[in-house]
Amino acid sequence: MPDPAVPPTPPVALSALLAREDLGLRQIAGPTDANTVIHWAHTSEMADPYPYLLGGELLLSAGVHIPEAAGSGTYFDDYVSRIVAAGGAALGFGLAPVHDTVPRALVEACDTYELPLLEVPPQTTFSGVARAVWQLMAQARHAELRRVTEAQQSLAAAASRPDPVRAVLRQLAQRVGGWAVLYGPEGAESTSAGGAPDGQGPEAASVGRAAEVAAAGREPGDVVRGALAELAVVVRPSGPGTPTSATDTAAGTHLAAYALGAGQGFVLGVAAPHRDTGDHTIASVAAVLLSLLTGEHQSGSGAARSSALVRLLLGAEPEAVAPLLGSGGWLVVHGSPDAQPCDLVAAAALGAALGSPLVDLARDVVRVLVPADREPTPQPGWTLGVSAPATARDWPAADTQAARALSRARATRTPLHRHGTHRPALTDLLSPGEAEAHARALLAPLTPPLAETLRTWLSLHGSWDRTAVALAVHRNTVRQRVARCAALLGTDLDDPDVRMELWFALRHGER
Numbered sequence: 001m002p003d004p005a006v007p008p009t010p011p012v013a014l015s016a017l018l019a020r021e022d023l024g025l026r027q028i029a030g031p032t033d034a035n036t037v038i039h040w041a042h043t044s045e046m047a048d049p050y051p052y053l054l055g056g057e058l059l060l061s062a063g064v065h066i067p068e069a070a071g072s073g074t075y076f077d078d079y080v081s082r083i084v085a086a087g088g089a090a091l092g093f094g095l096a097p098v099h100d101t102v103p104r105a106l107v108e109a110c111d112t113y114e115l116p117l118l119e120v121p122p123q124t125t126f127s128g129v130a131r132a133v134w135q136l137m138a139q140a141r142h143a144e145l146r147r148v149t150e151a152q153q154s155l156a157a158a159a160s161r162p163d164p165v166r167a168v169l170r171q172l173a174q175r176v177g178g179w180a181v182l183y184g185p186e187g188a189e190s191t192s193a194g195g196a197p198d199g200q201g202p203e204a205a206s207v208g209r210a211a212e213v214a215a216a217g218r219e220p221g222d223v224v225r226g227a228l229a230e231l232a233v234v235v236r237p238s239g240p241g242t243p244t245s246a247t248d249t250a251a252g253t254h255l256a257a258y259a260l261g262a263g264q265g266f267v268l269g270v271a272a273p274h275r276d277t278g279d280h281t282i283a284s285v286a287a288v289l290l291s292l293l294t295g296e297h298q299s300g301s302g303a304a305r306s307s308a309l310v311r312l313l314l315g316a317e318p319e320a321v322a323p324l325l326g327s328g329g330w331l332v333v334h335g336s337p338d339a340q341p342c343d344l345v346a347a348a349a350l351g352a353a354l355g356s357p358l359v360d361l362a363r364d365v366v367r368v369l370v371p372a373d374r375e376p377t378p379q380p381g382w383t384l385g386v387s388a389p390a391t392a393r394d395w396p397a398a399d400t401q402a403a404r405a406l407s408r409a410r411a412t413r414t415p416l417h418r419h420g421t422h423r424p425a426l427t428d429l430l431s432p433g434e435a436e437a438h439a440r441a442l443l444a445p446l447t448p449p450l451a452e453t454l455r456t457w458l459s460l461h462g463s464w465d466r467t468a469v470a471l472a473v474h475r476n477t478v479r480q481r482v483a484r485c486a487a488l489l490g491t492d493l494d495d496p497d498v499r500m501e502l503w504f505a506l507r508h509g510e511r
Helices: 014-018 075-085 104-112 126-159 164-176 202-206 222-235 279-299 301-313 318-325 344-354 392-412 432-443 448-459 464-471 475-489 496-509
Strands: 026-029 040-043 057-061 090-094 117-120 179-183 212-217 245-250 253-259 267-272 330-337 359-361 366-371 382-386 416-418
Touching (some): 014 026, 014 126, 040 126, 057 126, 090 126, 126 279, 164 179, 179 222, 179 279, 222 245, 222 253, 301 318, 318 392, 366 392, 382 392, 392 416, 392 448, 392 464, 432 496, 448 464, 448 475, 448 496, 464 475
Parallel strands (some): 382 416
Antiparallel strands (some): 179 212, 245 253
């Protein structure tokens, strides 16, 4: 994991700072390693800056703290050793206004302790050096964000290809310049994802590689391969407190392992010769995509849903395919997002929150089929309508109930409304056939839109505004439709007895 003392900004190569012609910096001591980086610039004239350094700094000093007799003692050795002990990356010494040249003893001390020493010319201010460092950091940050964004897009595209697991691994290996491997659950066979890892024959996949489901990229040596497999065991779910990711180094190669979120024991392993800023983000995106892919494949729920769909398309009845989706009753939930429009990601998130992958995204509503034992609760950002529990045979009726419950939730501005359970009443004294016949006869003059407007208006106690909200129409449209209903029925809708009879008919006519 990254050092907490290092800021969350990409480091700057010391060579890039030296290449700035406007600064005129010159390295006069210490190693000239191209991998030397700095994380920030800090100015200090303290004789011992150790307590004020966090590590990775380019320390800038004009030598104000240097005593006159410093060259004849151990002053510079003590000064440089303390900077190195604090993790300083480099020292910049200004030639003005105190010193005309860099003290020879300071140059020797920096060579001894292998600390890069930069000569800062008189025309270059320390603030100008610090500004250049931040400019280079901003450029590196922009390049990092662009790289991560491009990688995310490439990984998402790979996940939609015919062989998505291998495609994601290949793209990840290419982006980090290393090797990516998917480890299966404990006891899984290497051929479970379709054969040997990329670049290997069938024999290599089955001999000592049983946990490797698929791999891509430049294959590492046995030492690195074994170390990465051991790291994968560390993150494989084994109980409370198991880490979800871990990093290590073996034979100069950076290793990382990520437990996939499907909870099935799959692990993503990455081995790369270097660890650039943004690699963790890119690998995390790949881990999320592989979690979705392996979770669907391993659980079998996706295959069951696909089988149920095919059987329905081929003419099977809903009650015949319902056992493939689970046992027990079902609820139909209609959800409307408070912020329009809704997309596939938001619809899937709603389904996950309600505990069901059976989601249908329509133009302005999301429908979710939820097992009846999972009681829906209000969800932030959504207005929900919930049907009464229903068997597969009654799914269409439950869908209608959920739609009407959602309309009422919108009208009453409540986050969730449940279709009320039917309690014994005087209407139960009539047989269903007689009640339905009476309803058809009474409501015959009304078209379906008029009947639905009247039903909603009566359910909301004659409120024009709430009915308009529930039906998503103007309140004047509601008035016109209700007036049309009264004219077609030839009755007075202000009469409580008439309203009661119409409500009875509308309740029984919807069956």
